[in-house]
């Protein structure tokens with residue numbers, strides 16, 4: 258069976274419309290799918306009215322990827338199966354949307370100090386109706402010729418530890434886990450290897466995550482080696498976390514992950530796709 262519990266549409270920083278994303282997921286043979294846009298469910302809500310037209314064996318589960326702070330850095334928690342209209346989730350998304358706008362203003366101020374004026378207006382224009390984020394600043398910098406490509410924008414200005422890496426506006430890890438749990442969902446730690454933590458630090462994160470009500474771990478995120486997947490499965494087993502997996506698909510790209518993850522590659526451990 259093929260599943261995908263982590264993907265992005267153009268409601269956040271993905272390239273495809275939510276409907277085009279669903280169409281690709283169905284074409285890829287995916288049976289269970291979640292659109293997990295950054296801090297918004299607008300994409301999910303847009304496609305719901307098309308439900309009747311999808312194959313019967315295709316299931317769209319509710320999803321979102323929430324940004325939060327942990328140990329002076331940014332961590333992402335995927336929420337699955339929550340009640341979209343739940344007041345706790347609605348208030349959380351409202352707050353995160355406001356945080357993103359405030360953060361965007363702060364990123365723009367920092368860029369202005371480095372000689373790049375007009376970044377806020379530029380990024381807002383790039384974002385359009387989408388939830389604004391650093392990729393929109395990167396797109397503006399490329400369009401303006403300030404950098405050659407998005408990679409350079411992140412490498413020099415927006416990536417971890419650079420001037421545009423503003424995290425002051427995010428809620429704490431415990432808060433976002435609580436929001437997901439209270440709105441009836443499952444909190445899953447996203448792409449655990451992407452933080453580039455030491456083994457010890459990842460263990461500290463998992464302990465805090467679990468203490469906050471976190472229940473799942475992405476044992477496969479995008480492209481990673483079979484060995485990394487095996488290690489993460491062992492960690493999930495040790496902590497008693499449910500296996501989750503997703504591509505973290507943003508756009509069709511030669512070096513990027515395609516949609517869909519085969520679950521046959523995972524050991525038979527408690528997971529989020531074998532619901533009866």
Ligand code: AMP
Pocket residue numbers: 270295324389390391392407408411412416507
């Ligand atoms: P934000 O949600 O505003 O913090 O932006 C983070 C998003 O930027 C991630 O979800 C990725 O989609 C994207 N991103 C992060 N690092 C890079 C990078 N080095 N190159 C391209 N995109 C990146």
Ligand code: MN
Pocket residue numbers: 265270295507
């Ligand atoms: Mn993204």
Ligand code: MN
Pocket residue numbers: 322333447448
């Ligand atoms: Mn992420």
Ligand code: MN
Pocket residue numbers: 263264265322505
């Ligand atoms: Mn993601």
